[in-house]
Amino acid sequence: MTRYWIAVASADHVRNGREWGIMQVCHGKSAPLKRLSPGDGVVYYSPKQRFGYPEKCQEFTAIGQVREGRVYQVDMGNGFLPYRRDVAWFDACPTDIYPLLPALHFHDGSRSWGAKFRYGLFEISPGDFETIMHAMLRQFSSPVQMALFSGSGRGMS
Numbered sequence: 001m002t003r004y005w006i007a008v009a010s011a012d013h014v015r016n017g018r019e020w021g022i023m024q025v026c027h028g029k030s031a032p033l034k035r036l037s038p039g040d041g042v043v044y045y046s047p048k049q050r051f052g053y054p055e056k057c058q059e060f061t062a063i064g065q066v067r068e069g070r071v072y073q074v075d076m077g078n079g080f081l082p083y084r085r086d087v088a089w090f091d092a093c094p095t096d097i098y099p100l101l102p103a104l105h106f107h108d109g110s111r112s113w114g115a116k117f118r119y120g121l122f123e124i125s126p127g128d129f130e131t132i133m134h135a136m137l138r139q140f141s142s143p144v145q146m147a148l149f150s151g152s153g154r155g156m157s
Helices: 011-020 113-119 126-137 143-150
Strands: 004-008 041-048 056-066 083-089 121-124
Touching (some): 004 113, 004 126, 011 041, 011 056, 041 113, 041 126, 056 126, 113 121
Parallel strands (some): 004 041
Antiparallel strands (some): 004 121, 041 056, 056 083
């Protein structure tokens, strides 16, 4: 059964992940990534533009599908050995979270809507994923990308 996730990272880190075809969460921990399976849908939310800087982003910045394969570790140097997972990223537009909040069920309507993002990775409903996906892919109108989830028998239906 396909599951859907929101991962959290700064926009600059998400750009790197898109370029490399990977995702990394929670400062490179393996346990959160092991919750995902090939075929799962992933959306990145970026609270900040750059890691360690105050400039806000508050957008969904990437959307894709977990590829076949397992969680693996890489050596980034200086003793940093993060875990990663391969993802097929879609062509998508960064999308402001605020217009979508009223339609998202993971958000309970409170003013502290951002609290859930502190977990770094959390599961969302198929409907929430579809809402975000349609907003992010609207300018690309790619039926192929949308069909990846509904046409494989593992979709949002």
